[in-house]
Amino acid sequence: MSTHAVTVVEVGEVRPHPNAERLDIVAVGPWQVVVKRGEFVRGQRAVYVEPDYVVPTTRPEFAFLAKAGxxxxxxxxxxxxxxxxxxxxxxxxxxxxxxxxxxNVMETLGIARYEPPAGKAGTFADEMAHDRWPSTHAPKFDLENYNHFPSIITPGEHIVCTEKVHGANARYVYIDGEFFMGSRNRWVKQDGNHIWTRAAANNPNIEKWCRTYEGMVLYGEIYGAVQSLKYGLDKDVRFTGFAAVHHGVWLRQPVLFPSLADFDVPHVPIIYSGPFDIDRIKEIAEQDSVIAETPGHMMEGVVIVPSKERYHSLIGRVALKYISNRYWLSNA
Structure with a gap:
């Protein structure tokens, strides 16, 4: 499960902004922040709030960000x-x-993690009654940011790097004689008018795969007319798989991806496979999307998974996301 926190940090290197005499650039772990000249010195304690957090402008610290209404x-x-x-x-x-x-001062300062609006994904009216949820272990799928855990994957470790697709999380499973579908947090009605039924209807092979591998939960992303990155699909939605779990055991990608291909179920594009090198990963993340229908679409980022599945005490299954600068700036 992804960890959301706003923490007290120790300021790292402080250097003058090369293009502005009244600004400094401060290093906070792997991040950098532009600040007013002289406001911070190396070793000082401060509060760092990452992008995609929501701050209350009623507090004096954030009042300068307030907008009318x-x-x-x-x-x-x-x-x-x-x-x-x-x-x-x-x-x-x-x-x-x-x-x-x-x-962690997130609650003290009234800060919340940004949650995108439901949009076309669905509403709680689409949720299946809890007593009808499938009797299987299907954990909520979240990815930690590489910047939070830069030492978990070691340089040179063999990894698979796939495109991180910007859409809505999806789960599909066939169990107890029934085909179930769900979002990250809930299972939804099979006859609802939402993206999970549309994606399954657009590719009936998803259900065929699930029937063949009964009890195995297939995870993926539904993309297209879902989020801000539409990949050339302004009105349609599609599914691409990226993980599967059975009784708490995650299927290795070199096994999962060929099995999906056998059923003509798409999987996330493999961008790189080889020794882990964060500089190489950063370059890859800035490339154009591979999954897009037309050229010129950015990647949201990449997902890094060891070729040999393993677990870590801090994050569980080792799988980390790295978000591209192109995507961060597209939300500015």
């Missing part, structure tokens, strides 16, 4: 005088002035 503001990545700036760095407010590095 709104009491909240979603933080994004921006380019300031030619330099990327991710999120917001602020001095410790008085009520947490003694908080040590690593303290």
């Amino acid at each position: 709104k009491d909240k503001h979603r933080l994004k990545a921006v380019r300031l005088r030619g330099e990327l700036s991710f999120g917001l760095l602020l001095p410790l407010p008085p009520e947490i002035s003694d908080a040590p590095v690593g303290t």
Whole structure:
């Protein structure tokens, strides 16, 4: 499960902005933030809020972000005088002035993780009654950001790097004589007018695969007319698979992907397979999308999974996302 937190950090390197005499660039772990000149020094404790968190502009620390008629503001990545700036760095407010590095102050400061609107994905009216949910282990699928756990995948470890598709999470499984479909958090009615039925109807082979591998939960992304990146599909939706689990055991991608191909069920594009090198991954993430119908569409980012499935005490199954700068800036 993905961890959402706003923490007290120790400021890293502080250097002058090359194009602005009144600005500095501050390193916060793998991120960088553009700040007012002289506001922070190396080793200082501060609060760092990443992009895609929502801050209350009713608090004095965030009041400068207020817009007419709104009491909240979603933080994004921006380019300031030619330099990327991710999120917001602020001095410790008085009520947490003694908080040590690593303290999660998200609740104290009234900050929330940004959740995109349901849009065309579906509503709670589409949810299946809980007593009819499938009797299987189908954990919520979330990915941690590589920037939070940069040491979990070691340099040189053999990995598979796939395109991270921007859409809506989907789960499909055939069990107890019934074909089930669901989102990240809930199982939905098979006869509902939502993207999960549309995707399954567009490719009946999804159900055929699930019937063949009864009890195995197939995970994937429904994309197209779903989120801001439409990949050339302005009105249609499609499914692409990326993982499968059976009784708590995740199927290795070198096994899963060929099995999906045998049924003409698409899987996420493999962009790279080989020794892990974060500089190489960063380059790959900025390329055009492979799954898009037409050229010129950006990738949201990539997903990095060890070729040999393994677990880590901090995140469980090892699978990390790396988001492209192109995508961060597209939300600015």
